[in-house]
Amino acid sequence: MTSPGKGNSGRELRAEIVTIGTELVQGLIVDTNSAWISRRLASVGVPVDFHTSVGDDEARIEFAVRLAASRSDLVMIAGGLGPTADDITRDMLARIAGKKLVLHQPSLDLIASMFARWGRQMTENNKTQAFLPEGSEVIENHNGTAPGFCMKIGRAEVQVFPGVPHELYAMVDEFTIPRIRAAQVVPGVIKMRRLLCFGPGESAIDQKVRHLMALDRNPNVGLLVHDYVITVKITAHGSSEPEADAMIAKDEKDVRAILGDIIFGVDDERMSDVAARELIRRRLKIAIAESCTGGMIAGMLTDVSGVSAAFLAGVVSYSNESKQDFLGVPAELIAKHGAVSEAVARAMAEGMLKRTGADVAVGVTGIAGPTGGTAEKPVGLVYIARADAKSTEVRECRFSGSRDRIRVRSAVTALDMVRRWALTATARGK
Amino acid sequence: MTSPGKGNSGRELRAEIVTIGTELVQGLIVDTNSAWISRRLASVGVPVDFHTSVGDDEARIEFAVRLAASRSDLVMIAGGLGPTADDITRDMLARIAGKKLVLHQPSLDLIASMFARWGRQMTENNKTQAFLPEGSEVIENHNGTAPGFCMKIGRAEVQVFPGVPHELYAMVDEFTIPRIRAAQVVPGVIKMRRLLCFGPGESAIDQKVRHLMALDRNPNVGLLVHDYVITVKITAHGSSEPEADAMIAKDEKDVRAILGDIIFGVDDERMSDVAARELIRRRLKIAIAESCTGGMIAGMLTDVSGVSAAFLAGVVSYSNESKQDFLGVPAELIAKHGAVSEAVARAMAEGMLKRTGADVAVGVTGIAGPTGGTAEKPVGLVYIARADAKSTEVRECRFSGSRDRIRVRSAVTALDMVRRWALTATARGK
Numbered sequence: 001m002t003s004p005g006k007g008n009s010g011r012e013l014r015a016e017i018v019t020i021g022t023e024l025v026q027g028l029i030v031d032t033n034s035a036w037i038s039r040r041l042a043s044v045g046v047p048v049d050f051h052t053s054v055g056d057d058e059a060r061i062e063f064a065v066r067l068a069a070s071r072s073d074l075v076m077i078a079g080g081l082g083p084t085a086d087d088i089t090r091d092m093l094a095r096i097a098g099k100k101l102v103l104h105q106p107s108l109d110l111i112a113s114m115f116a117r118w119g120r121q122m123t124e125n126n127k128t129q130a131f132l133p134e135g136s137e138v139i140e141n142h143n144g145t146a147p148g149f150c151m152k153i154g155r156a157e158v159q160v161f162p163g164v165p166h167e168l169y170a171m172v173d174e175f176t177i178p179r180i181r182a183a184q185v186v187p188g189v190i191k192m193r194r195l196l197c198f199g200p201g202e203s204a205i206d207q208k209v210r211h212l213m214a215l216d217r218n219p220n221v222g223l224l225v226h227d228y229v230i231t232v233k234i235t236a237h238g239s240s241e242p243e244a245d246a247m248i249a250k251d252e253k254d255v256r257a258i259l260g261d262i263i264f265g266v267d268d269e270r271m272s273d274v275a276a277r278e279l280i281r282r283r284l285k286i287a288i289a290e291s292c293t294g295g296m297i298a299g300m301l302t303d304v305s306g307v308s309a310a311f312l313a314g315v316v317s318y319s320n321e322s323k324q325d326f327l328g329v330p331a332e333l334i335a336k337h338g339a340v341s342e343a344v345a346r347a348m349a350e351g352m353l354k355r356t357g358a359d360v361a362v363g364v365t366g367i368a369g370p371t372g373g374t375a376e377k378p379v380g381l382v383y384i385a386r387a388d389a390k391s392t393e394v395r396e397c398r399f400s401g402s403r404d405r406i407r408v409r410s411a412v413t414a415l416d417m418v419r420r421w422a423l424t425a426t427a428r429g430k
Numbered sequence: 431m432t433s434p435g436k437g438n439s440g441r442e443l444r445a446e447i448v449t450i451g452t453e454l455v456q457g458l459i460v461d462t463n464s465a466w467i468s469r470r471l472a473s474v475g476v477p478v479d480f481h482t483s484v485g486d487d488e489a490r491i492e493f494a495v496r497l498a499a500s501r502s503d504l505v506m507i508a509g510g511l512g513p514t515a516d517d518i519t520r521d522m523l524a525r526i527a528g529k530k531l532v533l534h535q536p537s538l539d540l541i542a543s544m545f546a547r548w549g550r551q552m553t554e555n556n557k558t559q560a561f562l563p564e565g566s567e568v569i570e571n572h573n574g575t576a577p578g579f580c581m582k583i584g585r586a587e588v589q590v591f592p593g594v595p596h597e598l599y600a601m602v603d604e605f606t607i608p609r610i611r612a613a614q615v616v617p618g619v620i621k622m623r624r625l626l627c628f629g630p631g632e633s634a635i636d637q638k639v640r641h642l643m644a645l646d647r648n649p650n651v652g653l654l655v656h657d658y659v660i661t662v663k664i665t666a667h668g669s670s671e672p673e674a675d676a677m678i679a680k681d682e683k684d685v686r687a688i689l690g691d692i693i694f695g696v697d698d699e700r701m702s703d704v705a706a707r708e709l710i711r712r713r714l715k716i717a718i719a720e721s722c723t724g725g726m727i728a729g730m731l732t733d734v735s736g737v738s739a740a741f742l743a744g745v746v747s748y749s750n751e752s753k754q755d756f757l758g759v760p761a762e763l764i765a766k767h768g769a770v771s772e773a774v775a776r777a778m779a780e781g782m783l784k785r786t787g788a789d790v791a792v793g794v795t796g797i798a799g800p801t802g803g804t805a806e807k808p809v810g811l812v813y814i815a816r817a818d819a820k821s822t823e824v825r826e827c828r829f830s831g832s833r834d835r836i837r838v839r840s841a842v843t844a845l846d847m848v849r850r851w852a853l854t855a856t857a858r859g860k
Binding site: 023024025026027028029030031032034035036037038039042047048049050051052053054055057060064067085086123166192194215222224226231233288290293294295296297298299301302303305306308311312313314315316317318319321322325326355356369370371401402403404407 | 453454455456457458459460461462464465466467468469472477478479480481482483484485487490494497515516596622624633645652654656661663718720722723724725726727728729731732733735736738741742743744745746747748749751752755756785786799800801831832833834837
């Protein structure tokens with residue numbers, strides 16, 4: 001291998017990613033593999049310079065692979081290893097490297113054993129998946145029938161994987177990452193820490209941490225806005241992993257002192273992960289009553305493994321009758337204030353709290369659009385209530401954007417209110 | 431413009447997409463813009479050959495843009511038009527084209543009016559967004575402060591957009607698509623129809639439609655597997671739009687005769703869109719009781735605008751107490767069969783039906799993992815019940831994969847059972 005972690009001359013190794021499949025360039029599938037591979041390579045200090053997607057076309061695959069191999073040390077290729085006629089990645093890679101495809105018997109045995117286990121007949125097509133470029137190193141696939149392979153093209157190391165995400169993920173983690181770590185003999189690692197903020201806008205956060213954001217500073221500090229999260233990204237180049245970690249820890253401490261509880265999580269955490277963790281840690285029970293978010297808050301929370309220790313129940317009370325029947329919201333209250341009102345959000349949360357005996361309950365009602373808005377109650381108006389045994393807080397929000405954006409923003413705001421409540425719930429000695 | 435819809439010599443126009451942003455190649459943001467642009471270009475018969483993502487780096491942006499302009503007729507560029515120092519797309523495009531950046535006063539006025547409307551101070555940085563390469567055509571942005579622009583580099587037309595999806599989408603639909611249509615003087619359009627299947631595996635569908643799948647056939651018929659959907663993709667090249675439409679209609683009729691109600695929808699439809707539509711069309715009311723899917727089914731259904739005509743209520747009964755209290759599932763039943771059992775799924779659906787007076791109710795209970803499985807009841811075991819006034823059907827499913835995969839697969843299977851039921855509900859003259 002081209003000395004991963006550094007280049008031939010001791011400089012930093014550069015990687016790029018090529019994904020292959022007509023469905024990608026036709027836009028029928030969004031390429032999530034490239035982003036995933038980039039994050040994994042970054043975690044071992046290997047930066048990625050380019051992502052390229054190309055269809056199942058001989059000339060274009062050859063062009064993309066030759067270009068990548070000419071300018072990068074490590075080329076990660078995903079896709080086109082299936083058993084059908086339009087899967088031509090194996091053939092193209094062999095041709096580019098000037099090699100023949102030869103049968104790799106252990107891979108054929110593995111494929112045959114998988115079909116035996118599934119109780120299905122192996123087709124002739126599947127056998128083609130066991131033919132690999134002569135002299136290449138096999139990358140085992142324990143989750144599917146297509147083995148990957150690793151070979152040299154010019155001075156670049158080229159690693160080839162199937163495009164099925166869970167197969168690819170396991171193979172990169174089992175083959176690529178340990179291989180890079182093992183070859184990393186030279187000092188020089190890049191580490192990154194992401195501090196995830198929710199609430200204030202980008203410019204407010206920018207003003208508070210701008211003094212850390214000089215481009216030539218090490219660690220480098222930058223801002224990134226995506227969906228509901230503003231990320232403060234701290235990237236340190238150190239001569240060793242402990243050194244880089246220490247540099248990041250110092251900046252993280254400074255940023256936390258400035259931004260406080262605006263920071264809800266780190267790295268790949270979601271708001272739901274953090275809210276669930278804070279509840280579980282304090283043995284607090286939660287119940288959710290949703291109208292406009294329609295089950296999304298419950299869905300986000302229950303996507304967290306182990307949340308059954310904290311999550312009791314949810315009610316999606318879309319109709320007025322269900323608000324009365326499941327939550328005990330009085331019909332008169334709805335008639336007087338309307339289903340989208342502070343009073344009804346409050347009654348939903350308090351009704352759910354009483355009904356379930358939870359420590360905290362949430363009630364959300366609003367107008368997600370695109371229709372249903374009025375001058376007085378426009379699309380985007382959402383009331384979010386959070387109730388505990390002592391008190392109820394209700395927030396009136398005015399969100400903009402599509403139905404989906406309004407729903408997601410509402411759900412995350414509710415979870416952030418729960419997260420903040422859970423932090424103080426301890427402080428009160430609960 | 432390079433005669434969009436055809437190339438200089440009357441051949442088909444070829445496009446490619448370059449997205450710019452360090453967060454893309456670092457994998458912190460998944461590039462969904464390229465797939466979206468590809469689908470929009472395909473809708474007016476322009477195929478896309480490459481997607482390239484590159485960081486905010488002068489040399490790499492220049493390399494990627496020059497390469498794209500040298501091999502494609504239309505280059506769509508997105509990203510790097512923000513107001514901060516690392517947004518260098520404007521500068522780089524001007525340099526590559528050998529032009530100066532000059533102030534575009536109408537754009538500056540528009541930016542100033544946006545800040546006035548928001549009641550915020552315009553910064554010096556934002557003024558840089560109104561500087562465009564000399565001689566370029568402005569692409570107006572009504573949703574943000576960064577105008578786009580359109581210019582020639584060599585023989586290619588290059589269109590440059592901000593990376594914020596909803597800004598980009600509106601600009602492509604208002605500028606690019608009408609421009610391509612207006613210039614399409616030469617016959618030759620590509621149309622595509624996607625028939626979405628759920629249930630049987632790829633090979634079963636492959637065998638049934640294989641006779642249509644010869645690579646050189648027009649229309650071309652292909653299969654695509656993604657998440658829970660197997661797509662039969664029909665692509666027709668015709669001399670006119672009506673001709674291409676007629677070719678597709680004939681193949682679609684044949685495929686529908688073969689596959690029947692395995693086909694649940696077309697093109698961009700989701701299972702939830704179709705299930706909601708069939709319910710609304712027949713004025714059927716639905717209620718959902720969920721355990722392992724945790725609100726996901728309700729969340730999917732309520733993501734469909736207008737579903738309040740059909741959706742009454744949902745209950746997420748995670749704890750055993752909530753199954754008893756909200757749904758009337760007897761404690762003895764849970765004690766005898768376990769919470770994950772055919773009997774409990776049935777009781778959840780029937781309890782929800784009774785409680786809400788809906789026409790149809792769903793009950794789902796299972797083990798989504800990663801923990802909680804036993805030898806007898808492994809992770810992935812899910813019971814899905816669908817009840818109406820006359821009868822209840824319960825399906826025992828054994829799904830594999832991650833927690834998220836098991837939950838999604840469970841939710842979509844439940845919605846498919848609802849969809850199929852709704853179709854027969856009419857046939858029975860309900």
